[in-house]
Amino acid sequence: QVVLTQSPSASASLGASVNLTCTLSSGHSSYAIAWHQQQPEKGPRYLMKLSSDGSHSKGDNIPDRFSGSSSGAERYLTISSLQSDDEADYYCQTWVTGTWVFGGGTKVTVL
Amino acid sequence: EVQLLECGGGLVQPGGSLRLSCAASGFTFSNYAMTWVRQAPGKGLEWVSGIIDSGGSTYYADSVKGRFTISRDNSKNTLYLQMNSLRAEDTAVYYCAKVGSATVGYFDYWGQGTLVTVSS
Numbered sequence: 001q002v003v004l005t006q007s008p009s010a011s012a013s014l015g016a017s018v019n020l021t022c023t024l025s026s027g028h029s030s031y032a033i034a035w036h037q038q039q040p041e042k043g044p045r046y047l048m049k050l051s052s053d054g055s056h057s058k059g060d061n062i063p064d065r066f067s068g069s070s071s072g073a074e075r076y077l078t079i080s081s082l083q084s085d086d087e088a089d090y091y092c093q094t095w096v097t098g099t100w101v102f103g104g105g106t107k108v109t110v111l
Numbered sequence: 112e113v114q115l116l117e118c119g120g121g122l123v124q125p126g127g128s129l130r131l132s133c134a135a136s137g138f139t140f141s142n143y144a145m146t147w148v149r150q151a152p153g154k155g156l157e158w159v160s161g162i163i164d165s166g167g168s169t170y171y172a173d174s175v176k177g178r179f180t181i182s183r184d185n186s187k188n189t190l191y192l193q194m195n196s197l198r199a200e201d202t203a204v205y206y207c208a209k210v211g212s213a214t215v216g217y218f219d220y221w222g223q224g225t226l227v228t229v230s231s
Contacts, residue, residue: 032217
């Protein structure tokens with residue numbers, strides 16, 4: 001059973017960058033994931049799919065400030081030039097036949 | 112433009128039933144798997160159930176297996192979730208999500224959600 005682990009919180013100043021990490025459980029380091037953003041009181045929004053080689057494909061109208069990268073079992077989401085509306089929960093998600101899995105989410109605070 | 116519009120949520124007593132619907136537009140519904148995801152108050156996202164493009168295979172989280180049934184009507188571009196034997200712990204916002212392929216994969220579009228409250 002694949003498990004995704006995320007830090008509960010992260011923070012950075014307005015205009016700075018923040019890096020979020022999603023770690024795949026042992027034996028699953030080749031899995032692709034997706035990143036989703038959930039702003040307060042809103043439904044989730046797909047940000048990007050991120051493969052193990054670091055290649056990624058973004059959703060509709062996702063700014064260039066959002067980028068992804070991979071290293072081993074870790075999948076990263078970097079948000080550059082932080083804006084106030086980037087303050088949100090960020091979830092990673094993966095899948096195998098018959099099941100879909102979410103990480104616990106990271107709450108990003110813009111200082 | 113892809114749109115997913117859920118409805119059918121509401122207040123139901125423990126042990127009761129509810130059917131959620133998700134009306135899809137802006138893409139060829141019959142070509143994609145679909146899922147239901149829920150979020151309990153103040154909690155994270157939890158996958159609930161999924162169905163492949165044809166409806167021929169369905170999948171469930173252990174927490175709802177035997178109580179919930181996912182289905183789809185490709186002629187009506189609509190996804191359903193029949194929820195029986197509801198419990199307090201099923202209280203959540205329920206989202207439908209489009210999968211980026213016919214079978215499994217990432218969720219590339221989300222609905223706005225419908226709230227289900229299970230309480231006496």
